[in-house]
Amino acid sequence: MTAMLARDIADRRVSLQIRVRGRVQGVGFRPTVWRFAREYRLDGEVLNDGEGVLIRVSGPRGEIERLVERLRGEPPLLAAIEAIELSPFVGRLDEGFRIVESAAGEARTEISPDAGICAACAAEALDPFSRRYRYPFTNCTHCGPRLTIVRGIPYDRASTTMAPYPLCADCAAEYSEPADRRFHAEPIACHACGPKARLVRFDGRAVSYEQHSMLDDVDAAMSLIQKGEIVAIKALGGYQLACDATRADAVARLRQLKRRDRKPFALMARDMDVIRKYCAVSSEEEQALRSAAAPIVLLDAPGPQYLPESVAPGMSTLGFMLPSTPLHVLLFRRMGRPVVMTSGNLSDEPQVTDDAQAAARLGMIAPFALIHDRDIANRVDDSVVRLTAGKVRVLRRARGHAPASIRLPRGFETAPQILAFGPEMKATFCLVKDGRAVLSQHQGDLEDAATFDDYRKNLALFRDLFDHQPQALACDMHPEYVSGKLARERAQAQQLPLVEVQHHHAHIAACLAENGRPLDAPPVLGIALDGLGFGARTDMRGGGIWGGEFLLCDYRRFERLGTFKPVAMPGGAQASREPWRNLYAHLMAEMGWAQFAMNFGELEIFRALAGKPRATLDAIIKGGVNSPPASSCGRLFDAVAAALGICFERQAYEGEAAMRLEAMVCRKTMVEEGDELAYPLAIPNLKGSGLPYVEPVAMWNAILGDLVLRAPVGVMAARFHKGLANVLVAMALKLARRAGETGPRFETVALSGGCFHNRVLLEETTRRLEEKEFEVLTHAEVPAGDGGVALGQAAIAAAHCMDAGITRQEGGNPCVSVFQDGS
Numbered sequence: 001m002t003a004m005l006a007r008d009i010a011d012r013r014v015s016l017q018i019r020v021r022g023r024v025q026g027v028g029f030r031p032t033v034w035r036f037a038r039e040y041r042l043d044g045e046v047l048n049d050g051e052g053v054l055i056r057v058s059g060p061r062g063e064i065e066r067l068v069e070r071l072r073g074e075p076p077l078l079a080a081i082e083a084i085e086l087s088p089f090v091g092r093l094d095e096g097f098r099i100v101e102s103a104a105g106e107a108r109t110e111i112s113p114d115a116g117i118c119a120a121c122a123a124e125a126l127d128p129f130s131r132r133y134r135y136p137f138t139n140c141t142h143c144g145p146r147l148t149i150v151r152g153i154p155y156d157r158a159s160t161t162m163a164p165y166p167l168c169a170d171c172a173a174e175y176s177e178p179a180d181r182r183f184h185a186e187p188i189a190c191h192a193c194g195p196k197a198r199l200v201r202f203d204g205r206a207v208s209y210e211q212h213s214m215l216d217d218v219d220a221a222m223s224l225i226q227k228g229e230i231v232a233i234k235a236l237g238g239y240q241l242a243c244d245a246t247r248a249d250a251v252a253r254l255r256q257l258k259r260r261d262r263k264p265f266a267l268m269a270r271d272m273d274v275i276r277k278y279c280a281v282s283s284e285e286e287q288a289l290r291s292a293a294a295p296i297v298l299l300d301a302p303g304p305q306y307l308p309e310s311v312a313p314g315m316s317t318l319g320f321m322l323p324s325t326p327l328h329v330l331l332f333r334r335m336g337r338p339v340v341m342t343s344g345n346l347s348d349e350p351q352v353t354d355d356a357q358a359a360a361r362l363g364m365i366a367p368f369a370l371i372h373d374r375d376i377a378n379r380v381d382d383s384v385v386r387l388t389a390g391k392v393r394v395l396r397r398a399r400g401h402a403p404a405s406i407r408l409p410r411g412f413e414t415a416p417q418i419l420a421f422g423p424e425m426k427a428t429f430c431l432v433k434d435g436r437a438v439l440s441q442h443q444g445d446l447e448d449a450a451t452f453d454d455y456r457k458n459l460a461l462f463r464d465l466f467d468h469q470p471q472a473l474a475c476d477m478h479p480e481y482v483s484g485k486l487a488r489e490r491a492q493a494q495q496l497p498l499v500e501v502q503h504h505h506a507h508i509a510a511c512l513a514e515n516g517r518p519l520d521a522p523p524v525l526g527i528a529l530d531g532l533g534f535g536a537r538t539d540m541r542g543g544g545i546w547g548g549e550f551l552l553c554d555y556r557r558f559e560r561l562g563t564f565k566p567v568a569m570p571g572g573a574q575a576s577r578e579p580w581r582n583l584y585a586h587l588m589a590e591m592g593w594a595q596f597a598m599n600f601g602e603l604e605i606f607r608a609l610a611g612k613p614r615a616t617l618d619a620i621i622k623g624g625v626n627s628p629p630a631s632s633c634g635r636l637f638d639a640v641a642a643a644l645g646i647c648f649e650r651q652a653y654e655g656e657a658a659m660r661l662e663a664m665v666c667r668k669t670m671v672e673e674g675d676e677l678a679y680p681l682a683i684p685n686l687k688g689s690g691l692p693y694v695e696p697v698a699m700w701n702a703i704l705g706d707l708v709l710r711a712p713v714g715v716m717a718a719r720f721h722k723g724l725a726n727v728l729v730a731m732a733l734k735l736a737r738r739a740g741e742t743g744p745r746f747e748t749v750a751l752s753g754g755c756f757h758n759r760v761l762l763e764e765t766t767r768r769l770e771e772k773e774f775e776v777l778t779h780a781e782v783p784a785g786d787g788g789v790a791l792g793q794a795a796i797a798a799a800h801c802m803d804a805g806i807t808r809q810e811g812g813n814p815c816v817s818v819f820q821d822g823s
């Protein structure tokens with residue numbers, strides 16, 4: 001092609017329709033298109049509709065191509081483009097370029113997650129010459145609150161907690177100017193028109209301070225923290241409690257008053273320089289810290305400086321976040337030390353969001369509170385992420401992530417609308433609509449009545465926000481989960497099909513869905529390792545509690561090919577809290593007391609176990625009374641942690657023993673010691689069912705032998721993790737070949753369940769499986785733990801529904817009226 005011909009083609013006027021899919025609504029996409037289109041002197045219009053953003057444009061072909069390139073290269077900060085599709089447009093376009101307002105009802109704007117303050121807003125809030133200098137609610141299209149302030153749809157100011165604050169003339173001008181970065185940003189405000197922050201005492205007495213030495217109440221609040229006070233802060237998705245993390249006295253007082261024994265506290269620091277004094281930070285971790293989601297990032301904490309042990313007892317990591325709201329940016333302006341920034345609640349209650357509640361619940365902990373008069377519509381906790389095997393993995397999916405939707409894999413395009421109620425601990429729920437899944441923010445443990453109330457409120461909110469009308473429901477098959485009970489009630493009341501999903505099948509399905517595994521892809525080997533889940537009914541005879549499972553599965557069905565050794569949990573739920581009980585049960589199952597006494601009588605753990613009520617324990621184990629056998633990997637971790645003297649008596653929080661065991665792992669041993677010293681775990685077959693299982697007897701002998709030899713705990717922890725990874729791979733290899741057949745039954749292994757939040761285990765298992773040429777699927781965007789289960793339930797229910805002929809209904813769903821109970 002000659003240059004002249006090319007120029008000719010580029011100059012030729014055309015009319016095109018450009019469809020943009022992805023997260024493109026409510027993020028300033030239309031004004032960005034408008035700006036670029038005007039730059040290139042194109043005619044046409046841009047609008048939001050049910051499928052995303054639609055651009056109709058007319059002008060020289062070359063200029064339109066440049067527009068598309070610009071959109072790809074410089075999309076708005078919070079946008080995530082999935083596809084841009086071009087097609088010819090036939091029709092008339094007026095001269096000039098305009099933004100078309102959405103007609104009521106025809107298009108709905110998807111609610112985006114809350115986003116951390118952008119650089120431009122942070123600069124404004126710190127600029128003495130800006131009209132938003134030190135304004136704690138500064139935001140724009142590219143940042144600020146969303147889910148935390150929304151009460152209903154459509155998403156505009158009137159349906160948020162900013163409704164009581166009409167825009168002043170200056171803010172209104174910004175709001176209606178397409179060239180302004182605050183164009184159509186619903187929660188914008190300023191000193192003149194918006195909410196204000198103030199420092200109060202919970203006992204009602206006045207706060208007085210030397211005006212000349214502080215800039216404002218926000219500044220004064222940090223001065224109190226610097227003096228060693230605990231201050232409650234009304235943050236974005238709930239109240240927080242803050243104290244100086246370098247002051248052991250303040251941290252200890254906070255632990256005592258909040259009744260939180262040992263669970264690690266999250267920290268906030270002004271900038272990366274402060275964090276680097278305490279933690280090693282890779283570029284991926286820095287990126288995560290600075291991302292719009294602004295999560296807590298778990299970082300290795302090798303120094304050079306140390307914080308008091310009470311900040312994160314027994315951990316080798318610290319959870320840091322950067323200030324992500326203008327309030328926090330202003331608060332931290334003069335603070336060069338890390339601050340404990342933990343959820344404002346007592347013990348296991350949900351984070352407080354309500355001002356009256358705050359005074360009642362937090363007044364005993366914090367004498368001072370930095371409050372403001374914008375209501376928190378929805379409780380949204382901080383998200384937690386960790387870099388593992390080169391990827392940032394979400395461990396708790398909440399602020400900044402929810403309610404972003406996940407596109408379901410190929411084959412789910414015609415899935416009906418589904419509501420999956422999730423598990424009971426670390427609960428989330430999940431909606432399926434239009435081929436996408438929306439996972440709620442982390443709700444917490446539903447056993448707690450206040451948390452369950454909040455969960456029900458959020459079900460109703462998400463129904464409204466997403467105009468969701470479920471055609472089927474899904475829940476865990478555990479008969480006692482409150483989420484499952486609610487699902488069964490609703491299914492009955494509303495005559496909807498209910499799919500009850502096995503817990504570990506759901507874990508694996510979540511992993512498949514997150515990784516885009518198509519509906520009709522061949523089955524994978526799912527390795528689901530966690531604390532406890534209700535086993536499938538067919539297996540009740542052998543013991544109903546699962547937690548270390550090898551499932552050949554796809555979305556539709558699973559076959560249990562292997563398991564961990566079922567070992568009694570003496571005392572039932574008590575065994576989940578007290579690691580020594582699992583140690584005792586394991587040792588009794590493997591060698592009995594006489595042999596243990598004879599060979600290992602000089603060990604500290606022998607003396608500790610001898611002091612327990614053994615007769616009672618033996619009786620309940622033998623009689624099977626309140627002592628269910630469980631094939632749980634989580635309980636195996638507890639037992640090993642107890643043997644190594646880590647968290648022997650009682651876990652102060654769920655997962656403590658396993659987390660501390662991981663924290664003890666000696667890196668040098670991991671790298672330098674050969675596999676021959678890894679603890680051996682064998683794979684015999686269970687009597688009766690013939691199911692292959694992970695048998696730990698040789699491991700126990702090796703651990704006890706190492707204890708006799710006084711091997712360092714870090715070395716033993718490393719040998720345990722290696723041994724466990726080895727046996728997972730050995731099991732995968734064994735199961736991959738069916739006797740008498742050639743070729744593997746599966747080529748892909750999916751790893752899920754809370755045990756895979758363990759970085760050492762996930763990295764070791766993944767690497768070893770890949771060495772054996774398995775394709776390995778792991779979690780990243782969705783938690784491997786119970787926080788991801790709802791997604792799996794939803795995908796499994798969708799597959800079952802489509803098989804049963806229940807599919808997506810176009811144009812609404814008039815025959816189904818749901819949630820009539822108004823919850």
Ligand SMILES: [Zn+2]
Nearest residue numbers: 118121140143
């Ligand atoms: Zn901004």
Ligand SMILES: [Zn+2]
Nearest residue numbers: 168171190193
């Ligand atoms: Zn204003």
